[in-house]
Amino acid sequence: MIAVSDNLPAGARQPTESGDCIDENDARQAAxxxxxxxxxxxxxxxxxxxxLSPHDAEYARRKGRELIDRHAHEMLAQRVGAAQPAKDGRQTPWRGHPVFTAxxxxxxxCRGCIEKWHHIPRGRELSAQEINxxxxxxxxxxxRDLAAHPAVTGERDGWAAPPENPKDAGAEQGGATPQPRRRSDAAGHLERSRRHPDNHHADGASGFIQGELL
Structure with a gap:
């Protein structure tokens, strides 16, 4: 029987989602x-x-962090990973899965927003490291969003887990599901975000509203 420990020795390398390893300095830089x-x-x-909408927050807590993390990797690879993603700028729904909102x-x-904010150029595939x-x-x-809006009961994978909702048992990854209406804040950000798909992702759009980087 081989004993294992959760504590890595100094300088040890840690596995990533892709199976590669990173050292502690890389992990610190990433954090x-x-x-x-x-x-x-x-x-x-x-x-x-x-x-997150109440429905998407409940979905995340019920499915657990490990599965949502896997969904994040899969959705990034499928929707923005290609050099020229299909319908780039409109390929990500506004909600229906916690990863979409995030x-x-x-x-x-989209690749335009990724380029503007994260300085990863368009026109080439995302690497496994970039997806990670x-x-x-x-x-x-x-x-952070779940911590700011805690559930009432339970803990699961670091996220509070409300009771199982039988009606949602058949929800599939990325599927659009009925959700409660959200009340907009006083500044009207929600209404603007719902109008935004036709201008902030459009080819040639400046990427700014009232001087702010979107």
Missing amino acids: NWVAETLERLSRSSFRSSFT QHATACC QLAGLIMAWID
């Missing part, structure tokens, strides 16, 4: 990048207007 990027995103009134909140929703990086940002945003 710093996520924290700095979330802080930068918080200064955009558009990006900071997003929050993609818009973190500017990982963006997925880490998405998961950190979901972690």
Whole structure:
């Protein structure tokens, strides 16, 4: 029997989602990048207007962090990973899955937003490392949003888990599902975000509203 430990020795390399390994310095740099990027995103009134709907938050808590993390990697690879994604700029729904909302909140929703915010150029495939990086940002945003709106009962994979909802048992990854109407905030960010698909992703769009990077 081989004994294993959860504690890595100094300088040890840790596996990533893709199976590659990163050392502790790389992990620290990645964590710093996520924290700095979330802080930068918080200064955009558009990006900071997003929050998970009650339905999507419940879905995330019920499915658990590990599965949502896998969905994040898969959705990034499928929807924005190609050099020229299909319908780029309109390929990410506004909601229906927690990752979709997080993609818009973190500017990982299309290659144009990824280029403007994360300086990854269009016209080439995303590398596995870049997908890992963006997925880490998405998961950190979901972690923060769920922590800001805690559920009442239970814990699961670091997320509070409300009771199972039988009506949602058949919901599939990325599928559009009925959700409660959300009340907009006083600044009207929700209404603007719903109008936004036709201008902030459009070819030739400036990427700015009232001087702000979207």
